[in-house]
Amino acid sequence: MLESTLSMALEPLFITKLIFLIVLGMYSAFAFVLSSQIKTMNAIVEIKNSSALLYAVSLIHLVLVLSLFIAGLVIL
Amino acid sequence: MPDIFVKDDTIHATNNQPLTFFSAFCKDPLGVRFQSQEDNEKVILFVRKHFITNISWILTGAIFFFLPPVIQIFKAYILLPFYLPNQYVFLLILFYYGLVFSYLFSQFITWYYTVSLVTNKRIVDVDFFYLLYHDVAITKLDLVEDVHYKKTGFFSSFYNYGDVYVQTAAERGLFDFLQIPKPEIAVEIIGDLIGKQNHA
Numbered sequence: 001m002l003e004s005t006l007s008m009a010l011e012p013l014f015i016t017k018l019i020f021l022i023v024l025g026m027y028s029a030f031a032f033v034l035s036s037q038i039k040t041m042n043a044i045v046e047i048k049n050s051s052a053l054l055y056a057v058s059l060i061h062l063v064l065v066l067s068l069f070i071a072g073l074v075i076l
Numbered sequence: 077m078p079d080i081f082v083k084d085d086t087i088h089a090t091n092n093q094p095l096t097f098f099s100a101f102c103k104d105p106l107g108v109r110f111q112s113q114e115d116n117e118k119v120i121l122f123v124r125k126h127f128i129t130n131i132s133w134i135l136t137g138a139i140f141f142f143l144p145p146v147i148q149i150f151k152a153y154i155l156l157p158f159y160l161p162n163q164y165v166f167l168l169i170l171f172y173y174g175l176v177f178s179y180l181f182s183q184f185i186t187w188y189y190t191v192s193l194v195t196n197k198r199i200v201d202v203d204f205f206y207l208l209y210h211d212v213a214i215t216k217l218d219l220v221e222d223v224h225y226k227k228t229g230f231f232s233s234f235y236n237y238g239d240v241y242v243q244t245a246a247e248r249g250l251f252d253f254l255q256i257p258k259p260e261i262a263v264e265i266i267g268d269l270i271g272k273q274n275h276a
Contacts, residue, residue: 013161016160016164017164020164020167020168020171023171024171027171027174027175027178030178031178033207033208034178034181034182034185034207037185037207037208037210038185040210041185041189041204041210043111044110044111044189044202044210044212045108045109045110045111045189045191045193045202046108046109046110047095047107047108048094048095048106048107048108049107050095050096050097050188053097054185054188057181058181061177061178061181064174065174068167068170068171068174071167071170072167075163075166075167076163076164076167
């Protein structure tokens with residue numbers, strides 16, 4: 001049982017999947033930081049219309065990155 | 077006889093302009109506010125780097141955007157040391173274009189949020205870089221001692237942008253508005269405001 005689990009863990013495809021998910025997780029964290037920074041900067045300098053648009057784009061970006069992470073979990 | 081010594085105010089006459097997404101120089105802008113703005117404080121000048129200064133990251137982004145199709149063309153000549161299933165390749169391409177978008181977006185917001193404002197009372201300089209660092213400096217106009225600008229290089233002459241330096245008596249001695257369009261007009265506006273403050 002342990003032997004089969006170990007051999008599966010050492011498979012190149014499994015390692016690739018693990019690396020891929022870790023990188024996607026880091027990317028999700030980056031997208032979150034990006035949107036929170038935009039929120040902070042909008043509080044410092046607010047330019048009518050365009051500031052809200054940038055924040056909306058950053059939120060859409062965050063949602064897409066999280067979707068990619070979930071897709072990675074499901075597909076791979 | 078024409079009165080040649082009367083100051084020509086038409087060069088920066090008051091005509092409130094709405095800020096657009098790509099505005100880099102705006103006199104009497106409409107729709108801009110900053111955190112510590114007082115009720116009777118009016119933004120007179122809004123500046124940020126000239127849009128042409130973004131050309132390097134736009135070109136880099138364009139190269140990265142067209143890289144996968146080029147790799148696709150030469151795919152037959154590239155030998156991978158391992159086999160990647162189709163679903164991995166699909167997710168890898170999505171991830172790659174996500175990264176390209178993130179790069180372009182982060183460069184854009186770095187440009188977008190690095191702004192300088194001149195109000196009827198103060199000078200506000202907001203620097204934003206590396207996503208995690210922002211620096212907000214504010215000084216009163218009556219602390220401004222000297223203002224000058226510098227234009228160097230072919231591009232700055234061609235596109236009319238330069239660096240404006242505001243020397244103050246405050247703890248932070250120098251405020252710099254780098255690569256802003258029409259630096260001579262910015263210097264003139266700040267110079268006029270300093271004059272008004274000194275005569276008030």
